[in-house]
Amino acid sequence: MDPAAVKAAFIALQDRVVTALERIDGHTFQRDAWQRAEGGGGETRVLEEGGVLERAGVNFSHVQGARLPASASASRPHIAGRAFEAMGVSLVLHPRSPYCPTVHMNVRFFVATAAGEAPVFWFGGGMDLTPYYGFEEDCVHFHRTCRDALAPFGAERHVRYKQWCDEYFHLRHRGEPRGVGGIFFDDLDEPDFDGSFALARSVGEHFLPAYVPILERRRSLPYGERERDFQAYRRGRYVEFNLVWDRGTLFGLQSGGRTESILVSMPPTVRWRYDWHPEPGSAEARLYDEFLRPRDWV
């Protein structure tokens, strides 16, 4: 097990993603290094009011703690209360164009240690896509790239992680998925450190190929106030999911994480409207009818 190698890979991933996005956007990300009183810190890289990205955050963090939080040891009672370190890359991109979907990607690594005991580690992560106006070919491309990321790790892997994603990114209070899904995994420690690290790395490396072609294809489509308004309305669902259901966001906010880095996932402009429903047959209704349903996109 080699946490330093994971850290180096995660930092390299953050850098690669930011560099690629800066090339596409034409603007430079702001860089904010921060430290945490309890141990560790991170670097938040943010772009607001860019050429393509209205708001984008690409976080790296590496924190240590004296006691593993209950939320992290729930499925592993034998390591409750151990010291731990956690590191990860987490990003959310909110493009300005309503034709470009919002996207989220995360890879993370935990190690729990205790004197005289073997360390326990696991990886988690995934990526998922949240369109405002859906395009079949974009969804198929995203999901196929997710499948490719997992292909070297067993044929059933993608099926499981795709379903896990559909289950996780679900707004239970709306009975509605957050978007069209992707892949999600957690508690990964098999077959061994090298194998699970390779899988997490592969997920990270497939993010740009999964998303950039979609951004390039849709960024120049003309749109108007109607589409921006629908985007702002639908972004409300993103806020609701992240603040009500997302375990990572809630754990961060409730445990003294760096608020501005965590909430860089919030969309830039959001609207709520009472009991609104799109007109049947409209482009907006298509999102609900054809995209916000668990489907086999591959």
Add this chain to the structure above:
Amino acid sequence: MDPAAVKAAFIALQDRVVTALERIDGHTFQRDAWQRAEGGGGETRVLEEGGVLERAGVNFSHVQGARLPASASASRPHIAGRAFEAMGVSLVLHPRSPYCPTVHMNVRFFVATAAGEAPVFWFGGGMDLTPYYGFEEDCVHFHRTCRDALAPFGAERHVRYKQWCDEYFHLRHRGEPRGVGGIFFDDLDEPDFDGSFALARSVGEHFLPAYVPILERRRSLPYGERERDFQAYRRGRYVEFNLVWDRGTLFGLQSGGRTESILVSMPPTVRWRYDWHPEPGSAEARLYDEFLRPRDWV
């Protein structure tokens, strides 16, 4: 104990508040009656894009359940699992003008019953003010009216409920109060049903006198894009509080409440911006420096 009398008083309060707001706003609230599969229902009254109110919701609900939720019996283990009924009026007003504060008011009544046992009841509620640009005289007026609402129920009552409000409406992840507070109470059953019902009724009846003069005083002040922008930014804090910390909102969303009625508290337009701070000495900085601090406003 007379739940029917509470229900009648709550419905009359909803009606009185809506009628007064319609007179001020010049627009009519939409009326939405709804039923709940598990028992009970409610009426949501909503105004969007009004003359003064950009978004306003005044809810009445009365629901029954077979088992008291854990969150409601936590401080009363002896009634865990009892059947219950809950009723309340809850309102949030988001005026369009950044010079008019957002306001929240709630009164609620619970009864828990079990065969062969005396029913257990309690009241809760309160009101609190969330300015974007603060005015001392508004805060003083609001808090004095809260004090007047509680004055017949003992001199120490206002001190306690004012502090409870400061503690409750606090964004722990920001170390920041939601606004300038007001009053908050829960678990009220003393001295008896009549006494606690009278207190809850008094809080409800003091809502219009507490808030309407502020709305009238500020509604015509001219403002521009800068003030609207700051309002949208600060409204993000309202969203964060309600979705991350507010027990009523979370309980409702997680237990199958009517989502659109619960989330009528969300502001109409909201913005998030990374690590933003107002310029020292600006009108926006004054909000943080002079108003977002627990103070003795009376």
